[in-house]
Amino acid sequence: MHAQLNLASFDRTERLTARVERPEAYRQLFEAIDRQEYTIARGAGLSYSPASFDAEATSIELTRFDRVLGFDAQSGDVVVEPGVQVGVLSAYLARKGRHLPAMPGYPTITVGGCAAFDIHGKSQFHSGTFGDWVRSLTLYHRDHGELTCSREQHADVFELTLGGMGLTGVIVQLVLRTTPLPAPHVEVRSVPVRNLREAADMLQEQATRADCLYSWNDLNLPGETFGKGVVFVERFVTEPPPPARLPKLGLSVRSKLPACSWNRVSTRLALGAFARMQPALRIAPLHDALFPIHGKEYYYAAFGPNGLRECQLIVPHARWSAFVSALQALIEKSRVPVTLGSLKLFRGEQSLLRFRGAGICVALDVPANQRSLALFEALDTLALEHAATANVSKDSRLGQHACERLFPEYAKFKRELARFDPRQRCRSRLRAITGV
Amino acid sequence: MSNLPTSAVVIGASSGVGRALARALAARGTKLLIVSRDRRDIEAAAADIRERFGCQCLGQALDIASPDFDARAFADAAAAWLGEIDAVYIPAGSVREDDSGPNPDVLLPLTATNYLGPALLAAEFGRRMQEKKRGEIVLFSSIAAGAPRTRNAAYSASKAALEVYARGLRHSFEPHGVAVRVYALGYVDTPLSYGRPLLLPLASPEEVAEAVLRDQGRSGVYYLPFWWSAVVFALQHLPWPLYRRLKF
Numbered sequence: 203m204h205a206q207l208n209l210a211s212f213d214r215t216e217r218l219t220a221r222v223e224r225p226e227a228y229r230q231l232f233e234a235i236d237r238q239e240y241t242i243a244r245g246a247g248l249s250y251s252p253a254s255f256d257a258e259a260t261s262i263e264l265t266r267f268d269r270v271l272g273f274d275a276q277s278g279d280v281v282v283e284p285g286v287q288v289g290v291l292s293a294y295l296a297r298k299g300r301h302l303p304a305m306p307g308y309p310t311i312t313v314g315g316c317a318a319f320d321i322h323g324k325s326q327f328h329s330g331t332f333g334d335w336v337r338s339l340t341l342y343h344r345d346h347g348e349l350t351c352s353r354e355q356h357a358d359v360f361e362l363t364l365g366g367m368g369l370t371g372v373i374v375q376l377v378l379r380t381t382p383l384p385a386p387h388v389e390v391r392s393v394p395v396r397n398l399r400e401a402a403d404m405l406q407e408q409a410t411r412a413d414c415l416y417s418w419n420d421l422n423l424p425g426e427t428f429g430k431g432v433v434f435v436e437r438f439v440t441e442p443p444p445p446a447r448l449p450k451l452g453l454s455v456r457s458k459l460p461a462c463s464w465n466r467v468s469t470r471l472a473l474g475a476f477a478r479m480q481p482a483l484r485i486a487p488l489h490d491a492l493f494p495i496h497g498k499e500y501y502y503a504a505f506g507p508n509g510l511r512e513c514q515l516i517v518p519h520a521r522w523s524a525f526v527s528a529l530q531a532l533i534e535k536s537r538v539p540v541t542l543g544s545l546k547l548f549r550g551e552q553s554l555l556r557f558r559g560a561g562i563c564v565a566l567d568v569p570a571n572q573r574s575l576a577l578f579e580a581l582d583t584l585a586l587e588h589a590a591t592a593n594v595s596k597d598s599r600l601g602q603h604a605c606e607r608l609f610p611e612y613a614k615f616k617r618e619l620a621r622f623d624p625r626q627r628c629r630s631r632l633r634a635i636t637g638v
Numbered sequence: 639m640s641n642l643p644t645s646a647v648v649i650g651a652s653s654g655v656g657r658a659l660a661r662a663l664a665a666r667g668t669k670l671l672i673v674s675r676d677r678r679d680i681e682a683a684a685a686d687i688r689e690r691f692g693c694q695c696l697g698q699a700l701d702i703a704s705p706d707f708d709a710r711a712f713a714d715a716a717a718a719w720l721g722e723i724d725a726v727y728i729p730a731g732s733v734r735e736d737d738s739g740p741n742p743d744v745l746l747p748l749t750a751t752n753y754l755g756p757a758l759l760a761a762e763f764g765r766r767m768q769e770k771k772r773g774e775i776v777l778f779s780s781i782a783a784g785a786p787r788t789r790n791a792a793y794s795a796s797k798a799a800l801e802v803y804a805r806g807l808r809h810s811f812e813p814h815g816v817a818v819r820v821y822a823l824g825y826v827d828t829p830l831s832y833g834r835p836l837l838l839p840l841a842s843p844e845e846v847a848e849a850v851l852r853d854q855g856r857s858g859v860y861y862l863p864f865w866w867s868a869v870v871f872a873l874q875h876l877p878w879p880l881y882r883r884l885k886f
Contacts, residue, residue: 203829203830203831203832203833203834204832204833205832205833206833222833224829224832225829226652226653226654226657226828226829227652227653227674227676227679228676228678228679228682229676229679230829266653269682269683269685269686270685270686270689270690271682271685271686271689272685272689273689283682290690294689294690
């Protein structure tokens with residue numbers, strides 16, 4: 203059985219009608235892949251960019267492959283199917299006294315998607331990215347069949363798959379490393395900062411003390427207040443949270459609002475209110491601390507039918523100060539409301555098309571329109587000037603020309619991918635946009 | 639509502655309603671024997687239940703539509719693993735794309751999967767429960783059994799046969815303390831309905847599973863969701879000149 207579904211990237215800037223199959227048995231899965239000329243894996247469909255659908259390919263939805271297949275108490279390794287949601291996995295591991303530190307911010311994201319984009323969490327500065335926690339994975343590809351790969355076995359395919367945007371085949375199984383869960387709850391300390399430079403300094407200062415670390419910044423403020431906000435310093439603690447909890451809002455992410463509600467006035471009001479709402483110290487349940495976006499779906503709904511654009515860049519430490527000045531000038535000139543500004547601390551080396559590298563990770567959300575498109579194109583130039591790395595999974599707009607310039611190993615990725623899959627069996631709209 | 643089963647068999651447990659039922663039972667601590675045709679799928683399903691719910695669960699690959707299927711031997715094996723069996727759930731079933739109009743090729747396989755296999759299991763387990771004077775057999779029919787049409791004609795007939803047989807079993811077993819329950823399922827979000835243009839809303843397998851467990855201990859024929867009874871009633875009483883024009 204298959205369906206013709208109207209699919210959209212999470213940022214809603216890319217939409218098309220695609221053929222989708224949703225197998226529930228391995229036999230159905232392999233037959234579905236073998237039967238189609240072109241396929242692409244699809245998990246929760248929450249990627250900002252159009253990674254899981256294409257006009258020419260059949261999307262293979264893997265949400266029914268959501269099982270935990272085994273756990274090794276000695277090593278802490280857990281074996282899972284790709285459709286396992288990270289929220290489910292996190293709860294399961296917590297019961298075992300274990301933890302996977304590289305977690306995305308929303309609990310219904312699937313582990314297959316995490317591997318395909320080598321996602322990062324709020325502790326990248328000491329835990330690395332999701333790929334660092336993948337011991338091995340098993341792919342299914344129409345021309346290669348089932349292929350188990352790791353750093354020791356088919357290492358080239360393994361490296362290509364982590365952050366490979368699903369273009370090496372459908373992941374059918376993963377073996378993930380885990381670490382002991384330090385404590386069942388998280389202390390969240392909110393440290394006010396006066397501007398974006400101070401926020402970055404605070405991240406570096408707290409890096410040795412914090413388990414997770416990120417900031418929220420208002421990038422609509424002028425002068426020395428540009429980036430005023432809060433640094434969230436999180437540490438595992440055994441002290442339980444208070445029993446009373448705020449109710450979760452249940453608004454759909456897929457907005458029914460007729461138009462975007464974010465403009466310069468509403469953005470300033472909302473960001474001001476958010477800043478005032480942050481308590482200096484609170485104890486949060488593990489789930490709430492791991493998945494801060496859960497319960498705040500109204501934020502995305504407010505962008506309306508045209509959606510949003512997100513840009514994420516890793517700026518090298520040496521270029522940070524100059525980058526901030528240039529970023530401020532660009533935003534002020536554009537007059538685009540920046541609905542989210544956030545920083546994280548990154549370490550490691552960039553490779554292929556992965557979002558890795560050492561520096562400060564800055565994220566911006568803006569409403570999707572012509573002005574924000576111009577702003578983001580200017581940001582591409584800024585990123586290039588400051589040797590920054592962009593995040594392909596967050597920015598639907600990042601085309602071949604930009605990718606060629608921003609990723610030193612773009613050509614290598616394309617070449618390796620062509621060698622593994624010369625017929626381009628795995629196709630997505632994102633593949634077409636990035637030109638790989 | 640009586641106590642939930644402490645031990646149960648679920649046939650067709652690797653996908654759809656069967657998988658949701660197995661998980662719902664596991665969440666309540668029921669010791670399980672789960673069955674489906676493909677070994678890899680059922681072993682994955684059993685491993686997941688053991689890992690996530692911490693309950694005892696054994697997966698067994700078995701094709702109940704096979705001519706070699708031996709319900710008695712299977713019931714013996716189930717008893718060896720579970721001991722006394724409180725409940726047997728049989729949501730296994732299949733449709734075929736080529737089940738449209740007079741296609742004799744689909745009659746035998748669909749009858750074997752949707753009627754013969756479940757009926758053999760229900761009779762065998764019911765007979766054993768009758769001796770213990772407790773237990774329940776839960777079978778799954780379809781709204782299609784009450785309103786057959788060109789598409790899925792053989793499927794509808796096989797489900798109707800199962801429904802009729804279940805009514806007979808109820809008459810036989812209920813006086814001996816064994817409940818026999820049949821659900822005529824409406825649209826459920828399973829592989830059988832995926833991608834089909836549907837006029838009415840889908841129920842999730844999880845909703846169906848919860849409803850089935852809420853009815854624990856009851857006998858009879860039920861529609862799920864319940865409002866499908868009105869739809870089927872209306873279709874059954876529609877004058878033929880109108881019914882034959884329907885495209886659904």
